[in-house]
Amino acid sequence: MIEDYALHEGLSKIRIVLIETSHPGNIGGVARAMKNMGLSNLVLVNPKEFPSIVASQRASSAGDVLDGARVVATLDEAVAGAKVVIGASARLRKVAWPQLNVRETAELALTTVDDGEVALVFGREDSGLSNAEMDKCHYLAHIPTNPVYSSLNLSAAVQVFAYECLMATEIQSVHSKGYTSDLATADQLEGFYEHLFQALQDIKFLDPAKNARFMRRMRRLFNRTRLDVKEVDILRGILTAAQKQANRDQ
Numbered sequence: 446m447i448e449d450y451a452l453h454e455g456l457s458k459i460r461i462v463l464i465e466t467s468h469p470g471n472i473g474g475v476a477r478a479m480k481n482m483g484l485s486n487l488v489l490v491n492p493k494e495f496p497s498i499v500a501s502q503r504a505s506s507a508g509d510v511l512d513g514a515r516v517v518a519t520l521d522e523a524v525a526g527a528k529v530v531i532g533a534s535a536r537l538r539k540v541a542w543p544q545l546n547v548r549e550t551a552e553l554a555l556t557t558v559d560d561g562e563v564a565l566v567f568g569r570e571d572s573g574l575s576n577a578e579m580d581k582c583h584y585l586a587h588i589p590t591n592p593v594y595s596s597l598n599l600s601a602a603v604q605v606f607a608y609e610c611l612m613a614t615e616i617q618s619v620h621s622k623g624y625t626s627d628l629a630t631a632d633q634l635e636g637f638y639e640h641l642f643q644a645l646q647d648i649k650f651l652d653p654a655k656n657a658r659f660m661r662r663m664r665r666l667f668n669r670t671r672l673d674v675k676e677v678d679i680l681r682g683i684l685t686a687a688q689k690q691a692n693r694d695q
C-alpha cells in the first residue's frame with residue numbers, strides 16, 4: 446500500500462536540464478514524467494518554443510512544473526551551484542568520461558542531495574549533447590538499450606531517470622549517509638580546471654596545441670574523486686605557488 450507514501454525531499458534537489466529542445470511537446474512530456482516521479486526542478490537552456498500551448502497540453506496535470514521552469518541562455522547558468530553534473534547520452538563515446546548506468550546515476554544523485562543539488566543534463570532531440578557540453582559534465586549516464594537502437598525519445602529518457610531516482614530514495618533510506626563534506630560546485634570546479642590549464646602552460650608542462658585531449662583526462666580524474674571546497678582551495682593554492690615559481694625562474 447502506498448497511500449501514505451511521502452516523497453523523499455531530496456527529489457526536489459534533482460535538477461533536470463534540457464538543452465535546446467526543439468519540440469515543445471517533449472518539454473511537456475518531461476514535466477509530466479518528472480511530476481509523476483516526484484521531481485519538480487526543471488531548467489530549459491534556449492528552448493526553441495516556450496512557453497507553449499502544446500507543452501502545457503502534454504504536461505497534463507504537471508503545469509506547475511512548467512510554470513516553475515527556469516529558462517536560461519547557457520549550460521553554465523543551468524548547472525551553476527550544482528554539486529554534481531551528469532550528462533545523459535544515448536551514445537557511449539570513445540573519449541571516456543566516467544560512465545554510469547541510469548541506476549548508478551540515481552544512487553549517486555541520492556547520496557549527493559543531502560549536500561546540494563544534482564543536475565541531470567539532456568541533449569537535443571536530433572543531435573544530443575556535444576563533446577564540449579559533455580566536458581561540463583562530471584559523468585556520462587546511459588540507459589542500457591537494444592544496441593541497434595539506443596536513442597530514446599527525450600521525455601521517455603527523463604522518465605527512466607526520474608523513476609530510478611524515485612526508486613533510489615527507498616534504497617537510500619536503508620543506507621547511512623555517504624558524504625559529509627561540502628562538495629565543490631560545478632562553477633568552482635570550472636574555475637579550478639581553468640586555473641590548472643593556465644598553470645600547466647605557465648610551468649611549460651602543457652602545449653595546448655599538442656594536448657587537445659589532456660584536459661579531458663584531467664577532468665575525468667578529478668571528477669571521479671568528487672572534490673570538496675577545501676580540496677579545490679588547496680589545489681589552487683599549489684597551482685598559484687607553481688605559477689609564482691615559474692615566473693621567478695624566467
Ligand code: SAH
Nearest residue numbers: 533534535567568570573587588596597602
Ligand atoms: N540522436 C541523439 C539522441 C537524442 S535523444 C544522439 O544520438 O545523441 C535526446 C536526449 O535524450 C539525449 O541527448 C539524451 O540526453 C537522452 N537519451 C536518449 N536515449 C538515451 C539513452 N539510451 N541513455 C541516456 N540518455 C538518453
